[in-house]
Amino acid sequence: MSSASTTTLPGAAARSPRWQRLASPQAFYPWAGRLLPWLRAAAVLLLAAGLYIGFIVAPTDAQQGEAYRILYVHVPAAWIAMVSYLAMAFWGAVGLAWNTRLSFMVMRALAPTGAAFAFLCLWTGALWGKPTWGTWWVWDARLTSVLLLLFLYIGFLALQAAIDDPRRADRAGAVLALAGVVNVPVIYFSVQWWNTLHQGASITVRGSALHNTMLWGLLLSALGFWTYAIASVLARARCMVLERERQAEWVQRLPGAAR
């Protein structure tokens, strides 16, 4: 992994606030590189602790038996799939408004991770549905809107792959991300707006319906999946920075693999 020591910011960029400096690929690249090992280590530890509590320590559910334990993967996957899409739309909007290169790169880096977690959410949901509802799949509002989310991610990735010019692909992707963002509140509120098989939220700002041990297991595994997802997005964005800016002087000066 390359280090940050060789990259410095000249002039006005160096005097601007830290968060603004991070909008520059040159500042983002070493910053993300320093963060990555910590995020990866935290992901391993948090996932090990969360899944240990969830699968070994937490009590069996009175109604669903052992099948409920898929919750420790399903719920974090659903959260990450939804929030990643919101983040994708946000960075797309920032990119369209200010034409910042890094915003578009982060937007694109979020898509594969979001798609993977949307797929994982549907997969584990089916595994949970069979023993509790008696069916792998049902066309109710929550499941259908999450399936639509997965299709939006796939559509975004296909659109990026179909357009050769990266700047045009960025703008087209940002428009698609913004158009599809309306689906996220639909997913969240679907269990309230429509009569669905899917249960409502067990954790809200007012409290939790879960046993304390179950709640700790869920929170730790969610934090673990989150740190993994953030690490993946940062690592992918760093690759994109290198691929797109490979002619830049600061990239040429980076230490690393043989040229």
Added chain:
Amino acid sequence: MTALYIGGSVGLVAVFMLAESLQLLRRHRAALANRNTP
């Protein structure tokens, strides 16, 4: 059967996460190596 499904899924997820991390490391190395390519 449920335990098999859930255990298998968690195992697959772990393998996927590891494979994705390794793929990103390889992509990063390749990007560093290709810096001079026009």
